[in-house]
Amino acid sequence: MNLKQKYGQRALVAGASEGIGAAFSHHLAAEGMDLVLISRGREKLDLLAASLRNTYPVEVDCIYADLSERDVAIKIKEQVKELDIDLLVYNAALSFIGAFEKNSIEEQEQLAQTNMITPMNMMKLFGEPMLKKGKGAVILMASLAGFQGSGFLSAYGASKAFNRVLAEGLWYEWKSRGVDVIACCAGATSTPNFIDTKPEKASPFAPKVQAPEEVVSECLKVLGKKPSFISGRGNRIASFFMQKIMPRKMAIMIMGDTTRKMYRI
């Protein structure tokens, strides 16, 4: 059974125009699902939508919206109106690399809105009809940075922990009602956003950087089977040592030291 047969006709990808979001969009369209794609910028999103329509026999709608705005989830729900959303991917995130105190209160609130409040509101607004129908799926993008305190990514890491814990809780609440929920915990992934940060290799033992397509195909394989998962074998091994073998303090030190080295802080 493919994703369309299992969940339904249409998926919504929030943060779709590039990187992991674009890879999700391609994969879902290849499975025959119609799409609603969201990003702020029009140009890249329109190009992606055109390429998907040319490649696959699917309908693609675009919504240009800023997921950091208050009440944006309600506005998006109003815009899609009669279209049933059967699979929701919340991919967009805001991250600040560097000292926590350098960001303004407004910037921190923008991060909280984009990374926590909007995905939580979208889960409620789009999850309710899925529960009524007794089928559907939600994927929240989380990160290895959310498994312990992640110095110089502190607020971002905390927001990714929120997504993992939210998805895991709703996996339990919704699994008996036909709705699959998963937190996709990625490690370093070669998205335009990641490449723009110009990261340096922090250690010869650092796990391999994954391609967005690898993260997406691993995630869609385990959707419905697990409440959360870590993509990439190297990331799973690193996480095993950091979470199961090392004292928590050591895991936090390694994470902070790695980010310091990667970003020359």
Ligand SMILES: NC(=O)c1ccc[n+]([C@@H]2O[C@H](COP(=O)([O-])OP(=O)(O)OC[C@H]3O[C@@H](n4cnc5c(N)ncnc54)[C@H](OP(=O)(O)O)[C@@H]3O)[C@@H](O)[C@H]2O)c1
């Ligand atoms: N890349 C990594 O190494 C990595 C590692 C672990 C976890 N993750 C997680 O994977 C997800 C994707 O990361 P990414 O690196 O691909 O980059 P990203 O910047 O989080 O996502 C890029 C996509 O989201 C859209 N977007 C960003 N902010 C938005 C906003 N406020 N409103 C609407 N759309 C917005 C962008 O388009 P516009 O700019 O046009 O809006 C673009 O389409 C994130 O949740 C991230 O936490 C990434």
